[in-house]
Amino acid sequence: MRLSRIAPTALVALSALALASCASDASSETGGDASQGGDANGSVNTDAPLYDALPDDIKDAGQITMAGDTHPPYRTIEADGSFTGIDPDIQAALSEQFGVPFVIETASGLDAMLTGMLSGRYDAFNGPLRTTEEREAEFDTVVWMTTRTSYVYLTEREDELSDPEALCGSRVSGVSGSVSESQLELYAQWCADNGLDEPTFVGLADSNATFLAVNSDRADYAATTQGGAIDLMAADPDKYDYLVQTDEQGAGVDQLAIFMPKESGLAEPMLEAFQALFDNGEYERIMSDWDITDVTVDEPALNPMTSG
Known part of the structure; x- marks a missing residue:
């Protein structure tokens, strides 16, 4: 179980650095990035199970570009600028299915990430962000966990x-x-x-x-x-x-999803890739490693708020 990445005593000092980095990245044309997944050189594996299902623009780019911020334990920006957390671990497992690496580019604030996807800067954002009917009007979502x-x-x-x-x-x-x-x-x-x-x-x-x-x-x-x-x-x-927060206090079990722009062609392959992680045990392993098995789901779901 990996639970000792950044102690809160160091969190305060690192937070200022991370926030400054996010603010700077948001105002520049390109943000900081860190590759996750793929092989050691970040090269493309065209023999991967779902490589052929990827949209052509992602094949041409040779990577899936993710919007990201610092949100432990999902994503932590380390002192060297790399990311650790649940999200990078999930992305590394997904990369084995797609055959292309994931690259996280830092962004400041939810609005910047959502508009960045709509403008084509990012291919996806993995939250944690709950899916709603309103959000599914603009984005495809694959739910892979819940939260309270x-x-x-x-x-x-x-x-x-x-x-x-x-x-x-x-x-x-x-x-x-x-x-x-x-x-x-x-x-x-x-x-x-x-x-x-x-x-x-x-x-x-x-x-x-x-x-x-x-x-x-x-x-x-x-x-x-x-x-x-x-x-x-x-x-x-x-x-x-x-x-x-309890049920009495209005808590519901919110469905958290990876978001992708509508009509990007990535939603169906992403659902297949997540399903593969559920089938091969990687999903359970990663969630167990991070000690958050109480928020797992039985299977991934595509656009659950609007597909019914």
Whole structure:
């Protein structure tokens, strides 16, 4: 089990570097990138099982370009600029099916990633991002995991923040446009129904920024995925703890997906590639390695919100 990538003590220092990098990349024509998958040289394997199913523009490019940001444990930007995490591991396994490497280009903020896909800069974005009917109108999605929203706080404030009612009327940082923002709205309704003040959402660019906000007392909680909370706790269990939003508080099981532009020709091959990972055990292995088997799904699904 790999749970010791960046300790929270180092996370604060690295976060500033990562955020600065993302901001710089977003304003430039090309962002930083890191190859994931493929062979050691990042070359193309035309004999791979699904190479022939790839769209011609990806074959011509010789790679699948992914939008990405820092969002542990899904993606962590290391000091040398490379990415580690669940996402790169999944991409390496998918690359074995496609025969082309995946390259992550850093981007700042969800809007930049979504518009970047629509403009042709990125071929896909692997979230974690929930699929909705509105999003499936513009993007094809392949669901490969679920999540429940969790709220991270400092253990030194446990006496005042560990009660679920304490979140009502508090400041909650989260990634703007993320599943956490929509889930907090449901939590706020629960607060109101119980005669309590609604929490205030503090929208930020990425996951590391939300944790920094808690560390610097700009927020009381950081809203994140279960995987993000588990990762942070594993790295430094004495510094952080978290609450999990319950069904009573409006939590639902959100379906998280990889997003691709409509009509790109990549959706059906991506579904096949994910299915191959489910069939050969790679999906289960990766999710077990990262200790997030509680958010797995039985099989991948293409556009589940609109396909019915």
